[in-house]
Amino acid sequence: xxxxxxxxxxxxxxxxxxxxxxxxxxxxxxxxxxxxxxxxxxxxxxxxxxxxxxxxxxxxxxxxxxxxxxxxxxxxxxxxxxxxxxxxxxxx
Numbered sequence: 617x618x619x620x621x622x623x624x625x626x627x628x629x630x631x632x633x634x635x636x637x638x639x640x641x642x643x644x645x646x647x648x649x650x651x652x653x654x655x656x657x658x659x660x661x662x663x664x665x666x667x668x669x670x671x672x673x674x675x676x677x678x679x680x681x682x683x684x685x686x687x688x689x690x691x692x693x694x695x696x697x698x699x700x701x702x703x704x705x706x707x708x
Contacts, residue, residue: 632706634659634675635668641705646679650696653683672699 627633637644637659644662647654666675676697680686686695 631671631673632702633669633671634663634666637705638663638668641701644699645701646676646697647700648680648683648685648695648697650685650693651683653680653697672702 641659643656643658645654645656662670662675676699677686680695680697683695683697685693686697688694
């Protein structure tokens with residue numbers, strides 16, 4: 617597998633879901649380089665709460681909904697929350 621090949625098939629809408637992670641990773645981390653916010657979540661807990669078809673991108677928006685920067689009108693100062701470890705999971 618080359619560095620640009622994906623381990624999981626991407627959905628027709630270009631998304632990945634948490635059900636794809638089962639058996640590959642137990643915990644996912646979220647971090648923001650702008651405000652320093654960070655945390656970790658059990659994949660099983662996220663699936664139990666949001667379902668296996670919950671999109672990775674949608675959930676980060678829900679997790680950071682209380683971040684003042686996520687609603688900023690300044691396009692250069694938006695929330696920078698991301699899943700730092702997931703690139704290693706999805707791309708080999």
